[in-house]
Amino acid sequence: MTATSRPVIGVFDSGVGGLTVLRELLRQVPQADYLYFGDTARLPYGSKSVETVAKYAISAAEFLVKQGAQHLVIACNTATALAFDRIASAVRVPALGVIEPGAEIASTASKTRKAVVIATEGTCNSHAYQKALAARGIEAREKPCPLFVPLVEEGWIEHEVTERVAHIYLDEIFAGEFADADALVLGCTHYPLLKPLLRRVVPERVTIVDSAEATANAMAQRLGALDPSGEPSVKFFATDSVEKFRKAGEKFMGWKITDVAHVDIES
Amino acid sequence: MTATSRPVIGVFDSGVGGLTVLRELLRQVPQADYLYFGDTARLPYGSKSVETVAKYAISAAEFLVKQGAQHLVIACNTATALAFDRIASAVRVPALGVIEPGAEIASTASKTRKAVVIATEGTCNSHAYQKALAARGIEAREKPCPLFVPLVEEGWIEHEVTERVAHIYLDEIFAGEFADADALVLGCTHYPLLKPLLRRVVPERVTIVDSAEATANAMAQRLGALDPSGEPSVKFFATDSVEKFRKAGEKFMGWKITDVAHVDIES
Numbered sequence: 417m418t419a420t421s422r423p424v425i426g427v428f429d430s431g432v433g434g435l436t437v438l439r440e441l442l443r444q445v446p447q448a449d450y451l452y453f454g455d456t457a458r459l460p461y462g463s464k465s466v467e468t469v470a471k472y473a474i475s476a477a478e479f480l481v482k483q484g485a486q487h488l489v490i491a492c493n494t495a496t497a498l499a500f501d502r503i504a505s506a507v508r509v510p511a512l513g514v515i516e517p518g519a520e521i522a523s524t525a526s527k528t529r530k531a532v533v534i535a536t537e538g539t540c541n542s543h544a545y546q547k548a549l550a551a552r553g554i555e556a557r558e559k560p561c562p563l564f565v566p567l568v569e570e571g572w573i574e575h576e577v578t579e580r581v582a583h584i585y586l587d588e589i590f591a592g593e594f595a596d597a598d599a600l601v602l603g604c605t606h607y608p609l610l611k612p613l614l615r616r617v618v619p620e621r622v623t624i625v626d627s628a629e630a631t632a633n634a635m636a637q638r639l640g641a642l643d644p645s646g647e648p649s650v651k652f653f654a655t656d657s658v659e660k661f662r663k664a665g666e667k668f669m670g671w672k673i674t675d676v677a678h679v680d681i682e683s
Numbered sequence: 684m685t686a687t688s689r690p691v692i693g694v695f696d697s698g699v700g701g702l703t704v705l706r707e708l709l710r711q712v713p714q715a716d717y718l719y720f721g722d723t724a725r726l727p728y729g730s731k732s733v734e735t736v737a738k739y740a741i742s743a744a745e746f747l748v749k750q751g752a753q754h755l756v757i758a759c760n761t762a763t764a765l766a767f768d769r770i771a772s773a774v775r776v777p778a779l780g781v782i783e784p785g786a787e788i789a790s791t792a793s794k795t796r797k798a799v800v801i802a803t804e805g806t807c808n809s810h811a812y813q814k815a816l817a818a819r820g821i822e823a824r825e826k827p828c829p830l831f832v833p834l835v836e837e838g839w840i841e842h843e844v845t846e847r848v849a850h851i852y853l854d855e856i857f858a859g860e861f862a863d864a865d866a867l868v869l870g871c872t873h874y875p876l877l878k879p880l881l882r883r884v885v886p887e888r889v890t891i892v893d894s895a896e897a898t899a900n901a902m903a904q905r906l907g908a909l910d911p912s913g914e915p916s917v918k919f920f921a922t923d924s925v926e927k928f929r930k931a932g933e934k935f936m937g938w939k940i941t942d943v944a945h946v947d948i949e950s
Contacts, residue, residue, distance in 0.1 A: 457735045458725050463836075465924035468724045566833040569730075577851070580844055657732035682949050 422646060423639060426451045426485025426509075428476045430459040432661065433565070433605030434491030435668035437514065438650070440632035441489065447642035450650040451483050453679075454665070457655035460565065461494040462536025462604070469538065470499035474506045475681050479653070481507050489635060490514065493603050493627065494536050497544035510638075517634040518601050518627035519548035525623040526554055526599040532589050532622075533558045535603030536565070545603055557594050561585045561604075568606045571667070574613060582610070582617040590619060601625045609668070652676040689913060690906060693718045693752025693776075695743045697726040699928065700832070700872030701758030702935035704781065705917070707899035708756065714909035717917040718750050720946075721932070724922035727832065728761040729803025729871070736805065737766035741773045742948050746920070748774045756902060757781065760870045760894065761803050764811035777905075784901040785868050785894035786815035792890040793821055793866040799856050799889075800825045802870030803832070812870055824861050828852045828871075835873045838934070841880060849877070849884040857886060868892045876935070919943040 425448045427438050438452050453476050455461075461469045473495040477488055488511040490496045490503060496513030504511040522531050531554050533545040540558040549556040563585075567578045590597060600622050602608055608626045615624065654661035658676045665673045692715045694705050705719050720743050722728075728736045740762040744755055755778040757763045757770060763780030771778040789798050798821050800812040807825040816823040830852075834845045857864055867889050869875055875893045882891065921928035925943045932940045 457731060463927075464724060465927060468923050562837055563830075563833055566830055570829055577844060577847055580847070584844070656735050660730075660732060 422643065423448045423486050424451065424484050425449070425487045425489060425635070426453065426477075426480030426483070427489045427491050428453045428455075428473070428480055428495070429492040429605060430455050430461040430472075430494070432456070432665045432668050435665055436605050436608045436628040437489060437491035437631055439669055440628045441635060442648055442650070444632040444636045445639060445642070446648050447644055447646075448639070449648055451480055451485050451653070452650060453480050453653045454661055455655050456657075456661055457682075460536070461492060462538050462565065463562070464538060466498045469495055470502050473499050473503050477503050477507045477511070479679065479681055481509055483653075485509060487635070487639075488512065489631065491605060491628075491631070493605060494538045497535075497539040497542040512631065512635055512638065514605070514627040514631045515544050515548050515603075517630035518603065518625055519545060519552060520634070521630040522549060522599045522601050522625045523552035523554055525625060528596045528598045529554050530594055530597040531556045531599035531601055532586070532594060532597050533601040533603045534561045534564070534585070534607065536560060537562055539603050545601060554599075557589055557597070559585060559589050564610060565604065565606045568609050569664070573609050578610065579613055579617065582614060586617055590622070597622065599623050599625055602627060650675070653679045655679055655681060689910065690715045690753050691718065691751050692716070692754045692756060692902070693720065693744075693747030693750065694756045694758050695720045695722075695740070695747055695762070696759040696872060697722050697728040697739075697761070699723070699932045699935050702932055703872050703875045703895040704756060704758035704898055706936055707895045708902060709915055709917070711899040711903045712906060712909070713915050714911055714913075715906070716915055718747055718752050718920070719917060720747050720920045721928055722922050723924075723928055724949075727803070728759060729805050729832065730829070731805060733765045736762055737769050740766050740770050744770050744774045744778070746946065746948055748776055750920075752776060754902070754906075755779070756898060758872060758895075758898065760872065761805045764802075764806040764809040779898065779902055779905065781872070781894040781898045782811050782815050782870075784897035785870065785892055786812060786819060787901070788897040789816060789866045789868050789892045790819035790821055792892060795863045795865045796821050797861055797864040798823045798866040798868055799853070799861060799864050800868040800870045801828045801831070801852070801874065803827060804829055806870050812868060821866075824856055824864070826852060826856050831877060832871065832873045835876050836931070840876050845877065846880055846884065849881060853884055857889070864889065866890050866892055869894060917942070920946045922946055922948060
């Protein structure tokens with residue numbers, strides 16, 4: 417036993433997508449307590465500018481630290497891609513983003529050293545994944561898939577329309593110079609819900625890299641051995657309606673969400 | 684000539700969708716000058732709660748009045764549906780929403796007195812169109828079509844995927860008791876761009892009612908005869924990146940957008 421008390425981890429996303437990261441954290445690091453913040457009044461971040469995303473993300477990070485977070489997980493690819501350094505230097509607790517862990521797993525998995533990254537427009541335009549992968553000797557092609565988030569939110573995760581859209585987005589990417597790419601990085605927290613469908617769309621040899629799993633794994637390594645006693649507690653905060661957060665969030669968590677508080681961080 | 688100076692009309696939307704209304708206003712009321720405000724940092728409103736939408740919309744309306752707007756057009760169906768009365772009473776200039784004009788045109792067009800309204804989740808849940816149509820003796824069925832906005836923003840306005848989605852959404856609505864509905868109200872400012880595609884999807888006898896045209900027509904009637912000299916000026920404001928607004932906006936306006944200013948109304 418190396419720790420005397422349970423660490424408090426603040427997890428932050430523009431909405432409910434980051435719950436895929438929280439779910440993995442609870443699985444891999446059940447010895448911590450969690451605060452989850454969803455900025456549902458201002459989502460999505462994926463199509464917005466660096467300045468706007470940085471401003472929103474910093475206010476969310478500061479809120480979580482004020483609530484007692486000792487570690488911060490930026491469970492939002494767009495916020496990590498566009499503003500990780502600015503968020504990390506705005507708070508006094510250690511921060512972890514979703515991009516470095518995802519790139520690390522892709523690097524372990526890829527033999528051909530070629531990967532495809534799918535993400536929001538903002539994440540792709542920042543080339544944050546391309547840089548993180550290049551640092552590991554992997555060449556990457558990035559593809560924005562703006563229809564995937566609304567399709568997931570519509571609940572069409574196994575729908576023929578979604579499969580058609582996935583083919584339109586991905587067939588042309590796994591082609592030409594990237595016909596032998598063997599890793600697909602899911603660079604948006606909504607995408608893990610499409611994993612079974614994407615498995616059918618991309619070539620069989622491709623490893624699908626889920627940043628949520630990778631990030632939880634990185635946090636487990638960072639925290640080391642923890643007191644195994646007790647159950648994790650989770651407290652949720654949302655900037656838009658609590659009821660809407662609960663309803664949408666349950667699809668991502670797979671279990672009932674209680675204890676959601678409304679927060680107004682704009683005023 | 685009944686007016687001695689050009690009226691200044693403030694037009695407001697969560698993003699660029701309201702430009703379909705501005706375009707119609709410029710066509711039908713070219714004797715006015717325009718201020719257009721797109722709340723692009725906080726869009727979309729369609730999936731957000733009444734409280735959040737009302738707060739955002741009132742701050743936008745107040746901004747336009749401060750900039751000199753003498754009339755206000757709420758060119759956003761969700762804001763009109765959820766918060767028209769609150770917006771109208773928060774400002775001291777006359778306000779016009781998109782719902783009453785749309786309902787009026789539907790009433791003129793419908794012989795069977797049955798209409799279908801397609802809109803965002805927020806607009807449908809408010810039943811604002813249903814009430815406005817019921818007041819005119821029309822029975823309405825409302826259907827949220829959350830994928831239409833992202834499909835339009837992806838530029839897929841004549842795409843096979845969009846046509847398939849439209850059939851999935853609409854075939855079951857124009858059925859049963861509503862098999863003889865003869866009006867389709869486009870209750871979201873993005874939808875007029877899908878008019879040619881929707882024309883192929885819904886039965887031939889159905890009149891497609893565009894709230895943008897209806898609203899511009901209502902404003903023209905409200906203002907009466909105006910000084911016909913001079914050219915309309917338009918000044919744009921956006922809460923997210925000016926460059927993004929310009930790029931997305933040009934698709935809706937069909938011409939080059941200049942003179943966009945960035946505004947931060949949160950701080």
